Amino acid sequence: VFDAMTNTMALDLMDPYDVCISDLGAEASQENMMRCIAGSLRLQVTASSDRSAGVEEGVNTLFLMVGAALVFFMQAGFAMLCAGSVRLKNVQNTMLKNLLDACGAAVSFYTVGYAFAFGGQNAEEGKSFIGHTNFFMRDLPSSVQPGADSVASYSFWFFQFAFAATSATIVAGTLAERCQMAAYLCYSVLLCGFVYPVIVHAIWSENGFLSPVAGDPLWGTGMIDFAGSGVVHTTGGTTALIATIVLGSRKGRFYDSRGHKLKVPKPFPGHSVALQMLGTFILWFGWYGFNMCSTLTITTPEASRTAATAAVNTTLAAGFGGITSLFFNMWYVERQTGEATFNSGFAMNGVLAGLVSITAGCGVFEPWAAAITGICAGLIYWWVSRLLIKLCLDDAVDAIPVHGANGMWGVISVGLFASPNRLSDAYGNNEHVGLFYSIGEGKFDVTLLGIQLVGLIFIVSWVFFILMPFFIGLNYIGWFRADSLEELVGLDVSYHGGSSHVSEDVKSEYVKAFQKRKDEEDRKSTTTDQDDVDAFADNHRGAPVDRMANIQEMGTA
Numbered sequence: 001v002f003d004a005m006t007n008t009m010a011l012d013l014m015d016p017y018d019v020c021i022s023d024l025g026a027e028a029s030q031e032n033m034m035r036c037i038a039g040s041l042r043l044q045v046t047a048s049s050d051r052s053a054g055v056e057e058g059v060n061t062l063f064l065m066v067g068a069a070l071v072f073f074m075q076a077g078f079a080m081l082c083a084g085s086v087r088l089k090n091v092q093n094t095m096l097k098n099l100l101d102a103c104g105a106a107v108s109f110y111t112v113g114y115a116f117a118f119g120g121q122n123a124e125e126g127k128s129f130i131g132h133t134n135f136f137m138r139d140l141p142s143s144v145q146p147g148a149d150s151v152a153s154y155s156f157w158f159f160q161f162a163f164a165a166t167s168a169t170i171v172a173g174t175l176a177e178r179c180q181m182a183a184y185l186c187y188s189v190l191l192c193g194f195v196y197p198v199i200v201h202a203i204w205s206e207n208g209f210l211s212p213v214a215g216d217p218l219w220g221t222g223m224i225d226f227a228g229s230g231v232v233h234t235t236g237g238t239t240a241l242i243a244t245i246v247l248g249s250r251k252g253r254f255y256d257s258r259g260h261k262l263k264v265p266k267p268f269p270g271h272s273v274a275l276q277m278l279g280t281f282i283l284w285f286g287w288y289g290f291n292m293c294s295t296l297t298i299t300t301p302e303a304s305r306t307a308a309t310a311a312v313n314t315t316l317a318a319g320f321g322g323i324t325s326l327f328f329n330m331w332y333v334e335r336q337t338g339e340a341t342f343n344s345g346f347a348m349n350g351v352l353a354g355l356v357s358i359t360a361g362c363g364v365f366e367p368w369a370a371a372i373t374g375i376c377a378g379l380i381y382w383w384v385s386r387l388l389i390k391l392c393l394d395d396a397v398d399a400i401p402v403h404g405a406n407g408m409w410g411v412i413s414v415g416l417f418a419s420p421n422r423l424s425d426a427y428g429n430n431e432h433v434g435l436f437y438s439i440g441e442g443k444f445d446v447t448l449l450g451i452q453l454v455g456l457i458f459i460v461s462w463v464f465f466i467l468m469p470f471f472i473g474l475n476y477i478g479w480f481r482a483d484s485l486e487e488l489v490g491l492d493v494s495y496h497g498g499s500s501h502v503s504e505d506v507k508s509e510y511v512k513a514f515q516k517r518k519d520e521e522d523r524k525s526t527t528t529d530q531d532d533v534d535a536f537a538d539n540h541r542g543a544p545v546d547r548m549a550n551i552q553e554m555g556t557a
Helices: 002-010 016-027 030-085 088-118 154-174 181-204 229-247 273-295 301-337 344-358 367-390 399-417 420-427 435-440 447-476 484-489 491-496 508-541 543-556
Strands: none
Touching: 030 088, 030 154, 030 273, 088 154, 088 181, 088 491, 154 181, 154 229, 154 273, 154 399, 181 229, 181 447, 229 344, 229 399, 229 447, 273 301, 273 344, 301 344, 301 367, 301 420, 344 367, 344 399, 367 399, 399 435, 399 447, 484 491, 484 508, 491 508
16 A cells, blocks of 8 residues: 555646556555555645745745845946046946945944854844844754744845844945045945844844734834835944044035135035936845745745735835925926026935835825825935035935935834734734824824834934944044045045046145155155165175174184
8 A cells, every 4th residue: 555655746737536546456456545545635835845845945045035135236337426426536446335335334244244144043032132142143054944934044144144244234335535445445334234234133133122923012013124224224324424524524514625615505515416326226136035035935925915015115106205305306496597408416315315214104094194104204305405404414315314314204104104914914013103193093003103203213222322432432543534635636546556647626826735745654664674674685695794704713613
């Protein structure tokens, strides 16, 4: 009977009755036939279930890796946006810093970053401040284990690495044209290796004290940050704000050469609107991986609904944000000057502001809420961008209003608009919903809004506590800001040996002064080296004579 059952499995979809009757032959009694057919059917069901599990794992792995690739492709968008927003004399330096973000994130997230963020996560072990296993990806399974509660795997590591790199590269544009290379690499490694992972652990890990997927979430719900308005963008934006306060503005932006404040800040327009626009489109495209794939799986009805909702909401928030920022600025300029102009910069950054703001709630909002979130994001970006100028804070790409201010707005908006049905699909828990929904139900439940604010306070405080002393220390030892003359001739010339004659905004006297200083340093270095050679020769020229004298003295003795 057992042989007949295994033969049935080998023939797979053939009728178990025919196979059993053929194999049993003369022993095909009613009892043996029933046992053979029943066993064969059980084996077929088991095999089919195993195959289905394998297909499901493959689909989820592919889904996550494609999403990670889209998120990583956003690095190209950031690089283009930053390169187009700076002056021509700093393009190479800016592009290299964006590349260093990805390199530094890969190294730090591989060594310690992932371990601090997700290492050893287990909802049954209670809450912790930081992860403690999987350093250098040790003991991290290459695929999701059958029946495992955790999604920990190589594909999950890849997805989270792409997020860490995004958080680091937000700061690149803010510090453009005046930050030293070594300082930038140090900051990138510290952010991706320690600062960012602690925030991730608190909000996304199963052991985080703010996590909605913890065994006992704070206040019964935990902080809802679906794809990272707070975790990624508020972290990067807050870092950018701290860095630009310590670093100071570019030469001539707000103050003249004698240190007197200009009545009207001098604009430093980027050299290529085309690069800025292309970078914006690439970022919008990559954002679908950022938001949709944060479901982490796609093979359940709830996950597929949530991913589709995230895609729709991402599109709406971006569209409404761009239109709002563009036309509001046009209206304001028309009121001030009497002439209406369409500023493409406000349109592009309005789109990005809408994308940042919807990232926290893309999976738990209804489409109408996404539209409102995008409209508010466009207005917030416009206001904060002008506020920075009044405060003389120099942000070359407006990363602070786009990522910092609208990251905060995105987190807060969840406390207002989170839908009960969408929360149930995304997290399996809709005990506490957005404030407007609770009012519609005859309640006034501010629990979710309150915990969103607690999460924001934690993120901003943690980043400030770690990175403010770090940047002050770098500035104190002279590693943070580039030399004044180097800044004037452009970092492409001073750091990369590039030619400055292609840049029209570099004065010839600056180039001559820089070249003269460089020649003097080379001459001084050459003179020092020759002096060392001469001293060495003088010290050893008399050595053979002394040695012979010693020999003669020994012979006489």
